[in-house]
Amino acid sequence: MGRIGRRILHMWLSRSGSHSRIRFKPRPPWCARPLHCRGTDQVVVKISNSRRLGLGFVFLWFFIGGIAHFAATTTEMRIVPPYIPWPRLAVLVSGVFELMGAAGLLNRPTRRAAGIGLFMLTIAVTPAHIYMLQRPELFGVPYWALMLRLPLQAALLALIAWSAIRADASGA
Secondary structure (H helix, E strand, O other), X not given: OOHHHHHHHHHHHHHHOOHHHEEEEOOOOOOXXXXXXXXOOXXXXXXXXXXXXXXXXXXXXXXXXXXXXXXXXXXXXHOOOOOOOOHHHHHHHHHHHHHHHHHHHHOHHHHHHHHHHHHHHHHHOHHXXXXXXXXXXXXXXXXXXXXXXXXHHHHHHHHHHHHHHHHHHOOO
């Protein structure tokens, strides 16, 4: 970004009031000629602490959940609805996707794709939550906890969208 572009961006941001979050990476000292160093100036937008906290929660949720798919495979297999074939494979594959998604949240270039994948995975496991709600006697979990699970899943979807997908779409 050239000097004029940087000045225009600074003027625009100072009007919008969000200039405190913007900083510029300077050109490296070895880069004296702008034509040879095109693209080395980068605008870096810092992520807010609340989004960082949301990302941390989503990361821990899926990291611990992914490990649970391997540590307690038989327990996880019990909640797979009977109409889904190969419940063991479904549990292991979803565990791998949870761990991959959690790892993808840690890297800024992959954060948005990981967020989209975790969002879709959370929707994909909804039949298991509905099955548990339909057959609570099979699981030994209080009915109120099963009822609370679906709104919590909706809140998790909103948190994923806000912290991982929307944050990177706006440049954070």
